[in-house]
Amino acid sequence: MEPLIDMLAVSGPAQMMRTGRWVYAAVSGGHVLGIALLVGAIASLDLRLIGLWPTVPVPDLAQVLVPVAATGLILAMMTGLLLFLAGPADYLQMRVFLLKLTLIACGAGHAVWFHSTNSFTRPNIGLWRVGLLSLLMWLAVLICGRMLAFID
Template sequence: MEALIEMLAASDPAQIMRNGRWTYAAVSGGHVLGIALLIGAIASLDLRLTGLWPTVPVPVLARVLVPVAATGLALAMMSGLLLFMAGPADYLQMRLFLLKLMLIACGTGHAVWFHSTNSFARPNAGLWRVGLLSLLIWLAVLICGRMLAFVD
């Protein structure tokens, strides 16, 4: 594992992230944009699943918001990987970072499971529980990510 961390830290992208002030800022901005797209779309859909805006059909809302959330997740993950490469050993020592990764895996898995069961077609199938759990997971991801700036 240490060899992989050293290899990542010595790679060209890692060097650019550490030494390029504007590059790091641009990638960080892309990360924030990805998070905004992801959380904004997921929160809107999850709030609908919990019962807010009952006149808006869930499948119609999902058709619009799921691609936005997926795009945000992809952007956040790609930019997050580049940010991670700037100091992989430091990040891997932070329990909060590892918790964030675990929560991202849980949130993504939860979304994939939900969409694979085609549960949007069954409006009274306990969707409020699905929406609430998803909302809590992604808010926890957001909090963990933000708190990383304040821990050693």
């Protein structure tokens, strides 16, 4: 694993992220935009699943918000990878970073399961539980991501 980390650390994109002040700022801004799209869309859908806005049909809301969330996830992952390259060895030593990655995988897996089974059309599965779990996972991702700035 260490040779791979060393190879990533000396790659062109990694050097660009470490030395390009404006590049790092632009990528970081893109990461924030991706997170905003992802969490904003997911939180809105989750709040509907929990019980807010009961007159709005869940499938209609999902049809609008899921593509926004997917776009945000893709943007956040692409920019997150570039941010990771600025210090891969450092990030991999942080437990909160590994927790963040685990939570992202769980949140994405939860969303794929939920939408691939058309679970929003079956109210007997307890949609409020699905929404609450999703909301908690993505809020935990946000907290872990923010904590990275405060952990050595």
